[in-house]
Amino acid sequence: MTRFLFAFLLIATPALPTERIISVEEFEAISRGQTQIFERDGEFFGAEQFFSNRQTLWMFRNGQCDRGTWYPVEDLICFQYETLPEAQCWYMIERDGSYFARLQGAEPQFDLELVDITREDLPCPGPEVGS
Numbered sequence: 001m002t003r004f005l006f007a008f009l010l011i012a013t014p015a016l017p018t019e020r021i022i023s024v025e026e027f028e029a030i031s032r033g034q035t036q037i038f039e040r041d042g043e044f045f046g047a048e049q050f051f052s053n054r055q056t057l058w059m060f061r062n063g064q065c066d067r068g069t070w071y072p073v074e075d076l077i078c079f080q081y082e083t084l085p086e087a088q089c090w091y092m093i094e095r096d097g098s099y100f101a102r103l104q105g106a107e108p109q110f111d112l113e114l115v116d117i118t119r120e121d122l123p124c125p126g127p128e129v130g131s
Helices: 002-012 024-031
Strands: 019-021 035-040 043-050 055-060 065-073 076-081 088-095 098-103 112-118
Touching: 055 076
Parallel strands: none
Antiparallel strands: 019 088, 035 043, 035 112, 043 055, 055 065, 065 076, 076 088, 088 098, 098 112
């Protein structure tokens, strides 16, 4: 009976997804010269365009954009944007063949899923001219 119960539990328990924090080098390889599109719970969350010298352009879900830079801190990828006083640091995670971004200190249910990588520029307006 004990063996049967143990076998049943093994069959009935879903496999846990395997997670791996990707290295800075891996992150650079999938970001340099690319635009990454992120979703949360199946809805567009935002997009990040990556330029040379670790410069970025983030587009919020409402279409507003913010320029920034990124830099590594151990396993974290930190972003410093022009309009935010503090950097935001994320773990970039590979899970079952897909990539996710998890804000430092956040729970997995708040992960952003990387749903597309493209070479298209973000539709962000250029700097304002004159005033």
